[in-house]
Amino acid sequence: MSVKIHTVTKVLPKYTKKTEDILPFIDLWMEGQDNRLKRKTIKIFENAQVDQRYSLFEPLEVFTQTSFQKRNEIYSREVIAIGTELVQKALQKAHWNADSIDYIITVSCTGIMIPSLDAYLINALKMRQDVVRLPVTEMGCAAGVSGLIYATQFLKANPGKRAAVIAVESPAATFLLNDFSMANIVSAAIFGDGAACTLLTSEADASGPEIMDTKMYHFFNAEHLMGFELTNNGLKMVLDEGVPETISTHFSNILNPFLEQNKLTVKDINHFIFHPGGKKILELVESLFDEMGKNIDDTREVLRLYGNMSSATILYVLERFMDRNIPKNEQGLMLSFGPGFSAQQVLLKW
Structure with a gap:
């Protein structure tokens, strides 16, 4: 379907x-x-x-x-x-x-x-x-x-x-x-x-990129990295300085198996739609993608124009791609990280 x-x-x-x-x-x-x-x-x-x-x-x-x-x-x-x-x-x-x-x-x-x-x-x-x-x-x-x-x-x-x-x-x-x-x-x-x-x-005559596959990846023993504590004053931010290193350590285990199960490699992905968690995470992921010959320029631009808007941010990034005339059969990968600690992925095909 x-x-x-x-x-x-x-x-x-x-x-x-x-x-x-x-x-x-x-x-x-x-x-x-x-x-x-x-x-x-x-x-x-x-x-x-x-x-x-x-x-x-x-x-x-x-x-x-x-x-x-x-x-x-x-x-x-x-x-x-x-x-x-x-x-x-x-x-x-x-x-x-x-x-x-x-x-x-x-x-x-x-x-x-x-x-x-x-x-x-x-x-x-x-x-x-x-x-x-x-x-x-x-x-x-x-x-x-x-x-x-x-x-x-x-x-x-x-x-x-x-x-x-x-x-x-x-x-x-x-x-x-x-x-x-x-x-x-x-x-x-x-x-x-x-x-x-x-x-x-899921209508047969619909337009737009097709969602080819989805996957979640959950980090063990990493609940402390990100989230909120409910206090009498409000929601207190939890943001551990170890988040970038944790992402770096797991990055290949997140990305490669998901692509492999779809018979793809990073080279096959034309567009990376990444959530801009912040400067350090952005620089980390950008360096990893640079090594692969890819960029996340749209992610950087959304961070610059709007900041990190939590769950809404990656949809702002996605909108930039949706507004373009992307050639048929080109592929995109959406990737975001959040409390749990976890990574979420969606594979797209235009």
């Missing part, structure tokens, strides 16, 4: 600032802290390779001490608003009606909503009452690809159906004003908010 990605659509949050305009806020945030830490924080922001980022939060809201409850209320309100706008835009782009969606997957890890976003979208867009819904909340940056994997499995089992994968993230909601750890500082420097929707189908 053939499954194809029909469209990818993004919506930018209403607030945006260039990195240079955020630096005065850092001075306010770091008031009373050691000057060395302040200088280091500014340097981290300046060297993060993120020129600007977008936010569902007004900048002063981000840098104002509020309760976890208040931040989560803003997150929920704004996620519903931008999520509704996003899916409407995606459906218009695809010329689909909302009641033609058979399977809706929403992914987000930066706030807590019960009921989840999909319930609000079903009501706002008047989707069918029998639409199958799946909220994915704990797979972090990998969840954009995870959502595609789950949608593919559903569509392969159900010919002639349609699925929507909706990623809406607000890392700004997880910024802790009283946390001066390196994990919080680095995440503040590299993350931005974003929203993206992918529409897929």
Whole structure:
């Protein structure tokens, strides 16, 4: 059963600032802290390779001490608003009606909503009452690809159906004003908010790249590398400095068996659609791909323009490829990493 990605659509949050305009806020945030830490924080922001980022939060809201409850209320309100706008835009782009969606997957890890976003979208867009819904909340940056994997499995089992994968993230909601750890500082420097929707189908006459295969790879004894701790103040970022080395150690074991089972090598892949976790991960993977004669220029550009938007980011990268006239039979590989620790892969063919 053939499954194809029909469209990818993004919506930018209403607030945006260039990195240079955020630096005065850092001075306010770091008031009373050691000057060395302040200088280091500014340097981290300046060297993060993120020129600007977008936010569902007004900048002063981000840098104002509020309760976890208040931040989560803003997150929920704004996620519903931008999520509704996003899916409407995606459906218009695809010329689909909302009641033609058979399977809706929403992914987000930066706030807590019960009921989840999909319930609000079903009501706002008047989707069918029998639409199958799946909220994915704990797979972090990998969840954009995870959502595609789950949608593919559903569509392969159900010919002639349609699925929507909706990623809406607000890392700004997880910024802790009283946390001066390196994990919080680095995440503040590299993350931005974003929203993206992918529409897929198993209809026989569909257009778009075909999903040829999917795979997950789980690292043993690596739960500590990435995630959130739920604290009284909010979601506290966990970001271990060993992440790049762990990826490097496992990279060939992730990539090569997946390609081999599809009778391919790296040479056969024309387009790499990689999630930009941050500067260090980007440089690591870029060096590995350079050795293979490949590049991840689009990944670098998405990081520069928007920052790391957790699960939505790789869909922004994918959109850049979807908007091009890629020759028939060329192949692409999507790859992302997330809490667990895990890697998610999708093989595409145009």
